[in-house]
Amino acid sequence: QVQLQESGPGLVKPSETLSLTCTVSGGSIRSYYWSWIRQSPEKGLEWIGYIFYSGSTNSNPSLKSRVTISIDTSKNQFSLKLTSLTAADSAVYYCAGYSSNWYSWFDPWGQGTLVTVSS
């Protein structure tokens, strides 16, 4: 079965850029849409955006100007870059997939990685 693992720094300074990577194992990266989702006590669960293996992407309008999602099919990885960080971006960041049927729920999920924005 497909498994996901997030990696990246746990602490980032305000105004800097967050870079996270999700590694896909146990299945083809071409079989799913891949998303980033974050969770904080203040905002709850928030969808950040998705990417398909073709490179097609979309992101939440609330974050669009700061978000870049990319994919490396040769490494079975996809990545998130979030710029101009503030304390409000502190959250647990999850990567998740949903099937290549665009109308689909999130499954599987990574275990999540806690990101704290602080100087």
Place this chain on the structure above:
Amino acid sequence: EIVLTQSPGTLSLSPGERATLSCRASPSLGSSYLAWYQQKPGQAPRVLIYGASTRATGIPDRFSGSGSGTDFTLIISRLEPDDYAMYFCQQYGSLPRTFGQGTKVEIK
């Protein structure tokens, strides 16, 4: 953007009791593209129900979902100790994908 509002915020029930969780969509989903997730502390959400009423693989039949359009319900027929957790609804019919704020099911 579709806003999902869950109620109640917290449900305090004893083992063996029935739990009824609500998720209201505004505007209407116009479909059954709604999922329910369970989340325990320190874990990622896991899907319980998709298509508003279809149980995901391995989910016990004490979990059931219903509804369409604007009103959706998750019922846990008889609470077991493992069921005490947070529950979220999520719509996948339009972008941006959105989640409800969650209902906490706690032991009374």
